Amino acid sequence: MYGTGLAKGLRLTLRHFVESYIDDLRYGFRKYHHSTDNFGIRQGTQTKGVITVQYPDEKIAVPERFRFVPFLIVEDDDHPTRSGKDWCTSCGICAKVCPPQCIWIVRGNDPDTGRPVPEPEGFFIDIDICMNCGYCAEYCPFDAIKMDHDYELASYDRTSHHIHDKEKLSKPNSYWRSIAPTRAYDEMLVRGTWEHKDAAKEARRGSASSRASSPQPAAQQAASAAAAETAAVSAAVEAETVATAATAEGATPWSEDDAKREERRRKALERKAKRAARGG
Numbered sequence: 518m519y520g521t522g523l524a525k526g527l528r529l530t531l532r533h534f535v536e537s538y539i540d541d542l543r544y545g546f547r548k549y550h551h552s553t554d555n556f557g558i559r560q561g562t563q564t565k566g567v568i569t570v571q572y573p574d575e576k577i578a579v580p581e582r583f584r585f586v587p588f589l590i591v592e593d594d595d596h597p598t599r600s601g602k603d604w605c606t607s608c609g610i611c612a613k614v615c616p617p618q619c620i621w622i623v624r625g626n627d628p629d630t631g632r633p634v635p636e637p638e639g640f641f642i643d644i645d646i647c648m649n650c651g652y653c654a655e656y657c658p659f660d661a662i663k664m665d666h667d668y669e670l671a672s673y674d675r676t677s678h679h680i681h682d683k684e685k686l687s688k689p690n691s692y693w694r695s696i697a698p699t700r701a702y703d704e705m706l707v708r709g710t711w712e713h714k715d716a717a718k719e720a721r722r723g724s725a726s727s728r729a730s731s732p733q734p735a736a737q738q739a740a741s742a743a744a745a746e747t748a749a750v751s752a753a754v755e756a757e758t759v760a761t762a763a764t765a766e767g768a769t770p771w772s773e774d775d776a777k778r779e780e781r782r783r784k785a786l787e788r789k790a791k792r793a794a795r796g797g
């Protein structure tokens with residue numbers, strides 16, 4: 518029948534309208550009090566009716582996988598050895614894969630030698646061109662660039678405010694862990710450490726070299742030398758015993774496997790000689 522869909526739609530709208538008032542009565546208008554505590558009630562799963570979010574006083578929490586303009590991870594200020602250091606090694610992969618090509622990287626150089634160092638001197642993203650695809654974050658081999666949750670970036674001057682430089686892009690690692698705890702944890706499992714890949718590698722290298730260079734205590738050295746000598750003497754005695762037993766029985770000291778191997782070798786040499794003769 519014509520108009521059934523329309524009637525159904527209007528009924529639904531009416532139901533939401535009525536439920537809004539019932540909800541007001543149920544919560545005693547507490548939900549209209551603009552405080553953070555009441556926002557949970559206003560936007561709770563039990564809430565029914567038509568809801569208006571009073572933005573910007575109230576904001577709906579974004580899901581963890583929400584992605585907006587990228588940012589660069591730097592080490593937290595309280596990091597014991599790498600405070601404020603970039604995770605980015607300026608490898609340039611993100612700039613290469615970025616579809617609209619809105620990333621510019623200036624690689625750092627060692628001031629003494631002039632040779633490139635694995636740190637970006639400059640990093641720029643034009644956020645008006647960025648389409649928030651997240652490719653840069655997906656491809657970065659050092660987990661150094663991540664998609665942000667901060668979507669309030671409007672301004673009156675696009676030239677000075679919408680080209681994000683390194684200073685604006687850099688955010689501490691703890692920030693990433695706070696906005697995306699599950700993803701940060703998964704990445705840590707893949708990396709095998711909460712630390713930057715290179716920092717973890719350096720730490721491993723450092724501990725290995727300190728182990729190698731640390732002097733062995735004299736008593737331990739003497740004990741190892743004695744153990745090695747004993748093992749050598751036992752091996753020599755065992756070998757001599759086997760040889761003596763074999764000679765006493767009149768048997769060849771070779772095992773059957775050795776004989777077979779020698780036979781195969783002889784035949785292979787014969788075949789090789791024949792091939793060489795044919796070729797000549």
Ligand code: SF4
Binds near residue numbers: 605607609610612662
């Ligand atoms: S953010 Fe990642 S992919 Fe981009 S230059 Fe830095 S290390 Fe390379």
Ligand code: SF4
Binds near residue numbers: 587614618648
């Ligand atoms: S999110 Fe996409 S468009 Fe934006 S900088 Fe990264 S790769 Fe480029």
